Amino acid sequence: MATAGQWIEGARLRTLPMAVAPVIIGTAAAFDLGALHWGRAVLAALVALLLQIGVNYANDYSDGIRGTDEVRVGPLRLVGSGAAAPQHVKMAALGALGLAMLAGLALVILSQAWWLLLVGAGAVLAAWGYTGGKNPYGYMGLGDVFVFIFFGPVATLGTTFTQAGAVSAAAVLGSVATGLIAVALLMANNVRDIPTDRDVGKRTLAVRLGDANARRSYVVMLALAVAAMLVLVPAKPWLLLVLVLVPFMVRPSWLMLTGRKRKSLIPVLKQTGLINLGFSVLFAAAMVLTGR
Template sequence: MATPAQWVEGARLRTLPMAAAPVIAGTAAAHAMHAARPLHAVLALLVALFLQVGVNYANDYSDGVRGTDDDRVGPLRLTGSGAAAPREVKTAAFACFGLAAVTGVALVVLSQQWWLAVVGVLAILAAWGYTGGKKPYGYLGLGDVFVFVFFGLVATLGTTITQADRLNADAWIMAVSTGLFACALLMANNVRDIPGDREVGKRTLAVRLGDPKARLTFTAELFVGMVLPLLLVPHNPWVLLVYAVSPLAFNAASTVLKAADRRELIPVLKQCGFINLGVTVLYAAAVVVHRYLG
């Protein structure tokens, strides 16, 4: 039976900034339209957090029972390590998906954006299908598409539209930026796992690209994600605040490009989470300052 600490590690709580970042960005974009709604934001955050943790448990279960984690470089996996029974991990995943569904329904009812219920169902199906089922799309190199769409576009734009009933340029630009940061985190994770994934037939995008190109792709995702907020500077110069996190981004890119030992990539996952969180928090600060100080 896994200890509480092992369940926390299995949930990858260090990556939860990736779930919070698009909600912060989407709420700030709504605030730029004088339409931010705190309760809606809290519900959106809960949906994102439950989905994030649910995906982590689902991947832990599916990769564990497939044997993908038998020779793993990264942190603890509950199923692969034998710390928890597969059924327990699967139950935890579906419990998180259930909580995401409940909070999602509350958000849909409150915002009256009924079509988002369909998007929510698709998000849960995509979360499970990433590594679960007979033909997991994560094993075909399509996981990056899911991450960009659901943890970037859907999470950010959905947060904005449930509060403002419309979208603006801020929402679109920050949605793409957060999506790219999420993809960068996944790419760093998959670069670390290339040898093991290739051996078990898990054809992630990193495996398909090969090690050198995958590392360059990570750098490009991080670079474009950092550059995009510049498009907002003409109507809000305070957006330049987001570049306070540039040193962290440079450090992450340098590590991925140069690391010979794949274990050196493990801290990059946390760095990507805090880059995303830092950019969105500073963007939100820029929106508030611009609104009240001009």
């Protein structure tokens, strides 16, 4: 039976900044539009965090029963390592996704944006379908597309709309930027796993691109995230604050380009998550300073 520490490790806390960042950006964009509802922001954060934990456990369960995680470098896999029974991990995944649905329902009721129920249902199906079911899209190289959509525009613009009833250019470009950083984090994870994923037929985008191109794409995505903010600088000069992150992008980018040992890429996950969180905080600071 898995210990509490193993369950926490299985939740993959390093990926959680990826869930929080779009909520911070979306809330900051709502503030810029003259609307800020802390209660709705907290609910949006709960939805995002619970979805992320749910998809992490669902991924652990589905990859574990397929045998994908039997030889894996990186964080503990509960099923693959034998630390927890598959059914227990499945129930943990469904429990987290169920709580996310309840928080999402409360957010929809408060905002009266009923059409978001369909978006929420799509997010839950996407969370399970990443590696679950007969034809998981994560095994076809589509995981990066869905991560961009749901951890970029959907999470960010959904947060903004539930508070302001509208979206803005800042919200849209902020959603693109945080989505790109989220995909960069996924790419770092998948580059590390190219050998084992290829052997079990898991055709992630990293596998399809090949090792060298997948590593380069990580650097390109971080660069594009910063460039997206520079587009807004003429109207919102304080967004130059995001340039503070550039020095912190150098080390993970260098590791991605030069780290040949698979274990050397593990720190990149945490570093990329912190970059996304730092980006969202600097974006929020820029929105507040712009509004003064």
